[in-house]
Amino acid sequence: MSRKHAIQVQVNGEVHDALVAPRLLLADLLREELDLTGTHLGCEHGVCGACTVLVDGRPVRACLMFAVQADGCDIQTVEGLARDTELHPVQQAFNDNHGMQCGFCTPGFLISTVALLEANPEPTEDEVLDMLGGHLCRCTGYQNIVASVRQAAVDLRREGSQA
Amino acid sequence: MTAARPKYVGNAVKRREDARLLRGRGRFVADIKLPGMVYMALVRSPMAHARITGIDTSRALAQRGVLAAISYDDIRGEVEPLPLAERGEVLGDTDVPADHVTAQQSTAIGPIACIDLMPDSTAVLQTVLADGKVRYVGEPVVAVVATDPYLAEDALELVDVDYEPLEPVVDLLAAAGDGAPLLYDELGTNVFTTVRQEVGDVDAAFAAADRTYAETFRIHRYAPVPMETRGVVADADPVDRRVTLYSSTQFPHLARGFLASSLSIPESRIRVVAPDVGGGFGAKCEFYPEEVLAPLLSLRLGRPVKWIEDRREHMISSTHAREQIHEIEAAVDADGMVTAVRARSHTNNGAAASTLAITPTSIFSAMLRGPYRIPHYRVEAKAVFTNKTPLAVYRGAGHPQAAFCMERMMDIIARDLGVDRAEFRRRNMLTSAELPSDRGTEIVLAGKVVYDSGDYPRCLDMALELMDYEGFQREQEAARAQGRHLGLGICAYVEETAIGPYETATVRVDAAGKVTVITGSCPQGQGHVTAFSQLVADEFEIDLEDVTVLYGDTDVVADGVGTFASRSGAIGGAAARQAASKVRMKAMELAAHILEIDPGDLEWTDGGASVKGVPGRRLTLGELATRATAWNTDLPEGMSFNLDETHHHQAPGIAFGNATHIAVVEVDVRTGKVDILRYGVVHDCGTVINPLIVDGQVHGGVVQGLGGTMLEELVYDDEGQPLSTSFADYLLPTAAEVPHIVTQHLEIPTPLNPYGMKGAGEGGAVGSPGALVNAIDDALSPLGVRLTTDGPYSPSRVLELIDAARNGR
Numbered sequence: 001m002s003r004k005h006a007i008q009v010q011v012n013g014e015v016h017d018a019l020v021a022p023r024l025l026l027a028d029l030l031r032e033e034l035d036l037t038g039t040h041l042g043c044e045h046g047v048c049g050a051c052t053v054l055v056d057g058r059p060v061r062a063c064l065m066f067a068v069q070a071d072g073c074d075i076q077t078v079e080g081l082a083r084d085t086e087l088h089p090v091q092q093a094f095n096d097n098h099g100m101q102c103g104f105c106t107p108g109f110l111i112s113t114v115a116l117l118e119a120n121p122e123p124t125e126d127e128v129l130d131m132l133g134g135h136l137c138r139c140t141g142y143q144n145i146v147a148s149v150r151q152a153a154v155d156l157r158r159e160g161s162q163a
Numbered sequence: 164m165t166a167a168r169p170k171y172v173g174n175a176v177k178r179r180e181d182a183r184l185l186r187g188r189g190r191f192v193a194d195i196k197l198p199g200m201v202y203m204a205l206v207r208s209p210m211a212h213a214r215i216t217g218i219d220t221s222r223a224l225a226q227r228g229v230l231a232a233i234s235y236d237d238i239r240g241e242v243e244p245l246p247l248a249e250r251g252e253v254l255g256d257t258d259v260p261a262d263h264v265t266a267q268q269s270t271a272i273g274p275i276a277c278i279d280l281m282p283d284s285t286a287v288l289q290t291v292l293a294d295g296k297v298r299y300v301g302e303p304v305v306a307v308v309a310t311d312p313y314l315a316e317d318a319l320e321l322v323d324v325d326y327e328p329l330e331p332v333v334d335l336l337a338a339a340g341d342g343a344p345l346l347y348d349e350l351g352t353n354v355f356t357t358v359r360q361e362v363g364d365v366d367a368a369f370a371a372a373d374r375t376y377a378e379t380f381r382i383h384r385y386a387p388v389p390m391e392t393r394g395v396v397a398d399a400d401p402v403d404r405r406v407t408l409y410s411s412t413q414f415p416h417l418a419r420g421f422l423a424s425s426l427s428i429p430e431s432r433i434r435v436v437a438p439d440v441g442g443g444f445g446a447k448c449e450f451y452p453e454e455v456l457a458p459l460l461s462l463r464l465g466r467p468v469k470w471i472e473d474r475r476e477h478m479i480s481s482t483h484a485r486e487q488i489h490e491i492e493a494a495v496d497a498d499g500m501v502t503a504v505r506a507r508s509h510t511n512n513g514a515a516a517s518t519l520a521i522t523p524t525s526i527f528s529a530m531l532r533g534p535y536r537i538p539h540y541r542v543e544a545k546a547v548f549t550n551k552t553p554l555a556v557y558r559g560a561g562h563p564q565a566a567f568c569m570e571r572m573m574d575i576i577a578r579d580l581g582v583d584r585a586e587f588r589r590r591n592m593l594t595s596a597e598l599p600s601d602r603g604t605e606i607v608l609a610g611k612v613v614y615d616s617g618d619y620p621r622c623l624d625m626a627l628e629l630m631d632y633e634g635f636q637r638e639q640e641a642a643r644a645q646g647r648h649l650g651l652g653i654c655a656y657v658e659e660t661a662i663g664p665y666e667t668a669t670v671r672v673d674a675a676g677k678v679t680v681i682t683g684s685c686p687q688g689q690g691h692v693t694a695f696s697q698l699v700a701d702e703f704e705i706d707l708e709d710v711t712v713l714y715g716d717t718d719v720v721a722d723g724v725g726t727f728a729s730r731s732g733a734i735g736g737a738a739a740r741q742a743a744s745k746v747r748m749k750a751m752e753l754a755a756h757i758l759e760i761d762p763g764d765l766e767w768t769d770g771g772a773s774v775k776g777v778p779g780r781r782l783t784l785g786e787l788a789t790r791a792t793a794w795n796t797d798l799p800e801g802m803s804f805n806l807d808e809t810h811h812h813q814a815p816g817i818a819f820g821n822a823t824h825i826a827v828v829e830v831d832v833r834t835g836k837v838d839i840l841r842y843g844v845v846h847d848c849g850t851v852i853n854p855l856i857v858d859g860q861v862h863g864g865v866v867q868g869l870g871g872t873m874l875e876e877l878v879y880d881d882e883g884q885p886l887s888t889s890f891a892d893y894l895l896p897t898a899a900e901v902p903h904i905v906t907q908h909l910e911i912p913t914p915l916n917p918y919g920m921k922g923a924g925e926g927g928a929v930g931s932p933g934a935l936v937n938a939i940d941d942a943l944s945p946l947g948v949r950l951t952t953d954g955p956y957s958p959s960r961v962l963e964l965i966d967a968a969r970n971g972r
Contacts, residue, residue: 038187102688
């Protein structure tokens with residue numbers, strides 16, 4: 001067994017030191033070592049998108065990245081989205097529009113939506129579908145997810161204009 | 164007494180279960196971590212059909228961290244074959260004749276139960292690990308346990324299994340024919356069940372027919388594929404022989420019974436917990452080998468054992484669905500009425516009789532006629548073993564196949580007769596005046612098919628109007644004049660929903676007036692918590708937030724059946740509301756006693772009992788609950804302590820939902836690409852508890868049917884090797900491929916449910932294959948294309964069909 005590597009990651013604002021095997025997936029670091037089980041594994045080959053997290057602000061499949069590659073990175077997971085007692089506007093939009101059923105794929109959709117709307121506050125329909133096309137959901141048929149993203153875009157713009 | 168004022172039921176109440184999941188605070192099986200936990204991994208068969216000539220686990224066991232490696236020989240004495248009599252009792256099925264049970268036991272060779280056997284079937288049961296022979300790629304052969312999941316997977320490669328290949332049988336009709344290689348030599352055939360339905364005088368109707376039609380329809384193999392794979396955590400105490408099993412199951416109480424039988428441990432010492440479950444759709448409505456292996460290994464090792472299925476395993480070892488071949492004939496009289504249908508059907512059940520192996524065959528055979536009268540009817544449907552992954556239920560079970568075949572047939576006949584297809588359907592549909600209608604057929608485990616309620620022609624007409632059927636015909640003509648190929652497809656169906664035998668609920672009120680609902684139905688994302696809260700909050704006229712719903716843990720929920728067959732809202736919901744109603748009645752009686760007043764002078768308003776006409780003279784639910792405790796002993800004569808009631812809602816019969824789906828597509832005949840332009844559903848699930856949730860169920864179902872029709876296929880090669888084992892090979896629909904779905908509810912309450920509720924969970928998936936294929940067929944009919952398969956209609960396949968039609972093939 002190859003030796004372990006010392007890494008440091010910042011996750012949802014908290015700094016963690018960890019000793020990890022080279023083959024440990026970032027998803028397993030988050031879930032098994034840091035007990036952040038909101039990042040879900042649906043396929044472990046990078047298609048379903050459930051394990052998407054933000055690494056230095058960019059959406060990444062945590063099942064396709066090794067923990068050692070995240071050394072020194074700033075990571076945001078679904079657990080870091082809510083603002084104290086209040087849901088993040090993207091989370092609230094998914095509740096308002098019934099954009100989730102079983103909730104297993106939802107963390108990935110939330111993270112990618114946050115990333116899209118931060119980079120592009122007024123996405124076109126095609127841009128929204130292009131982003132959503134990188135995620136699989138088996139429950140909702142997507143219609144209410146699309147509606148959720150649309151509402152979140154409006155709400156975040158409104159919030160931005162008030163700030 | 165005044166009726167509870169409508170407050171939540173019928174309204175689009177936002178889901179109460181979302182907040183936790185949105186914050187990443189769900190608790191799925193994979194999220195469970197227990198002290199000392201170790202990890203199971205499975206060596207699975209790489210061959211479709213082979214004899215095992217040797218298993219050597221010594222190299223694996225020599226690895227650091229590997230704690231166990233077992234084959235069937237190591238556990239043969241420890242797992243019991245499940246007696247079928249007990250299995251019958253699990254679902255309250257007392258119709259299994261005793262001699263039949265004995266005959267079944269003699270052929271039982273393993274412990275995984277098939278509970279939907281027909282009386283004349285020759286069942287064999289799955290063993291939890293292969294016993295001397297493997298019958299499909301993916302079958303568990305050796306279970307390995309290690310201290311770390313990575314090490315457990317490493318160890319799989321160090322297990323040596325020698326196989327002697329046997330001739331595989333993959334093709335469904337070949338497997339059913341004479342001389343096919345046998346999966347189970349002792350049966351002497353691969354056909355293990357034949358389901359028959361016979362209504363009226365079919366032969367006479369065919370003899371008298373004006374025209375007859377014969378078609379063979381092929382349904383391909385696809386699968387539920389929930390986003391959460393399966394998983395188990397078993398935590399057993401080897402001293403007391405107590406077992407806790409966390410499992411991603413749709414039926415924890417049934418799983419408890421199966422596990423008890425299989426390990427010879429009393430049910431009272433087994434706790435099954437279905438925590439958050441990430442979608443089921445039928446894939447988790449099965450009892451699987453891993454649900455026995457993990458507890459068994461936990462008992463042996465004295466440590467919690469966890470197994471989480473990976474996606475490749477899911478694609479080869481979780482149950483597959485749908486694959487059937489149907490030869491269907493129809494007789495039509497001179498008035499354009501379909502007088503008779505007869506069908507010979509085959510279901511490719513794969514390599515084992517899984518828990519609900521027969522249901523798809525049974526439902527197809529009982530429900531093929533859908534909403535149409537068709538007085539004479541005969542089906543002979545065979546369930547057949549092949550060397551593929553076992554097949555069982557998936558959202559709608561046999562209904563999507565039945566609706567696809569019937570609705571294709573209706574289009575084919577209408578076109579031949581030169582009659583408008585909507586008018587042809589309307590003419591043959593049962594009217595509401597003809598209901599209830601005993602169809603003369605029967606569904607295994609569910610009972611007699613007696614259509615109870617609905618207005619099928621009205622549902623059809625609403626859908627035609629919703630989708631502007633008249634306008635479409637002009638649009639289609641205009642498009643054709645421009646060389647564009649638009650098509651519209653109709654699919655009307657009737658669907659068994661809300662099956663019994665029962666569901667249970669306990670409602671209790673604490674001293675603060677807060678209500679706890681304990682339900683035997685457990686969710687996999689459907690929104691049970693919100694729906695049951697709505698029903699109970701309305702009964703008491705209290706806030707939704709004052710209701711807590713507990714489910715999914717057999718130590719908390721003493722009794723229950725589970726979530727399948729579109730039953731939870733209707734049957735579980737009725738149980739919850741009736742339990743609440745009993746509590747409210749008791750509270751009223753107590754209030755009358757305390758206030759020394761005639762119960763008739765009380766009314767229930769806003770969460771309390773009030774004296775009619777005397778404002779402010781009332782006792783709230785919390786006050787009454789406090790007075791009902793053992794510490795306040797002034798109870799009426801004979802009244803038991805506490806506001807706490809349990810109700811078993813027994814369904815008096817199956818409630819049948821119905822719907823009409825209409826799809827509009829455009830096919831690009833140069834590329835073969837099908838665009839779904841519009842999609843509409845008008846459906847009748849009786850009383851709607853929450854339109855937000857019901858619409859969500861319809862959307863999700865439609866898109867699952869769309870996936871199967873347009874994209875998804877579990878492909879096997881001639882050797883029985885599965886070729887679709889990742890999401891790169893097995894394509895699921897994404898947001899970019901789905902149409903906007905328009906829905907309308909036609910609420911015709913069923914008399915079989917105290918609140919009029921029928922089921923809504925599966926219907927979406929029942930209607931979309933038929934609607935989409937009929938639409939594609941309509942678009943391509945000018946080219947001579949005639950569709951008899953349910954897809955998937957990839958661009959290349961569409962082009963092949965167009966080429967074949969052009970070349971007269």
